[in-house]
Amino acid sequence: LGxxxxxxxxxxxxxxxxxxxxxxxxxxxxxxxxxxxxxIAEYVGTKTKTQVCSHATNYFNQLQREGKADxxxxxxxxGRQSQHWTPEEHERFLVGLSTHERHWLExxxxxxxxxxxxxxxxxxxxFKQLQREGKADxxxxLEKRGSGTGEHWTPEEHERFLVGLSTHGRDWVExxxxxxxxxxxxxxxxxxxYFKQLEREGKGHLI
Numbered sequence: 001l002g003x004x005x006x007x008x009x010x011x012x013x014x015x016x017x018x019x020x021x022x023x024x025x026x027x028x029x030x031x032x033x034x035x036x037x038x039x040i041a042e043y044v045g046t047k048t049k050t051q052v053c054s055h056a057t058n059y060f061n062q063l064q065r066e067g068k069a070d071x072x073x074x075x076x077x078x079g080r081q082s083q084h085w086t087p088e089e090h091e092r093f094l095v096g097l098s099t100h101e102r103h104w105l106e107x108x109x110x111x112x113x114x115x116x117x118x119x120x121x122x123x124x125x126x127f128k129q130l131q132r133e134g135k136a137d138x139x140x141x142l143e144k145r146g147s148g149t150g151e152h153w154t155p156e157e158h159e160r161f162l163v164g165l166s167t168h169g170r171d172w173v174e175x176x177x178x179x180x181x182x183x184x185x186x187x188x189x190x191x192x193x194y195f196k197q198l199e200r201e202g203k204g205h206l207i
Contacts, residue, residue, distance in 0.1 A: 018055055022046055026055060031139060034124055085122055089113055091192065093122060094172075098189030101140040138183055153190055157181055161190060 018026075022044055029043035037056070041049045060072050085093070089111055096110030096119075104116040104123070111119055127139045153161070157179055164178030164187075172184040172191070179187060 015051065018047075023055075026052065026059075030056070031127075034127075085114075090122075091188065093119065093126075094185055094188040095192040097123065097140070098185040138185060153182075158190075161187065161194075165191065 025044045026040060026047075029040040033039040033043070035056075037049045037053045040056075041047055041052045044052060047055070063069060063072055092111045093107065093114075096107030099110070100106040102123075104120045107123075108114055108116045108119045114122070130136060130138050160179045161175065161182075164175035167178065168174035170191070172188045175191075176182055176184040176187045182190070
C-alpha cells in the first residue's frame with residue numbers, strides 16, 4: 001500500500017510593499033469600482049484581492065487622518081434602498097457636484113433636502129451609472145478636491161449655452177456638445193444658476 005501524501009499547501013502571494021504605480025492603478029480602479037475588491041485586484045494586476053482590501057483599509061485610515069474622510073465611499077447597503085430622489089433633487093445634486101466635486105458636505109448644502117451621507121451614497125450610484133453608460137470620464141477623480149475650477153464662463157460660452165438650451169432644452173449632454181468647452185455637469189450647474197437669475201429678474205416664464 002502506498003503512503004498517503006499530505007495535500008500540497010498553496011503558496012501565499014508575496015506581501016511586498018506597494019509601488020507608486022500600483023497605488024495609482026488602485027486609485028484609478030477604486031474610482032470606477034468602489035469596494036469591488038476582485039475587480040480592483042484585476043485592474044492593479046500585481047496584487048491579490050486580500051492585499052487590495054488590506055491596502056484599501058490603510059488608505060481609508062490615511063484619508064481620515066488627513067481630514068479627507070468624505071472621499072471614502074460608503075459601504076453598499078443591502079436590502080431596501082434609501083428614499084427615492086426626486087428629479088429636482090438630482091438636478092441640484094448635479095449643480096453641487098459640478099461646483100464642489102467630491103466635497104459632499106458642500107454638495108449637500110446645494111441639494112438642501114439631503115445630508116452629506118445620503119449625497120455621497122447617491123453620488124456613488126450615479127458614478128456606477130456613468131460607468132455603465134461609458135461616461136467614466138465625467139466622474140470626478142478620487143484624489144482631486146474640487147475648488148470650483150472651470151466654474152467661470154466666458155460670454156462666448158454663455159452664448160453657445162443659450163443656443164444649445166433653445167435647441168435641446170434640458171438635455172445637458174446635447175447642450176454641452178453645442179458649448180464645446182464644458183461637460184454636461186458644468187452645463188447643468190450653469191443652467192441652474194441662469195434659471196435662478198431669471199427668477200430674480202422676474203423672468204421665470206422664460207425657464
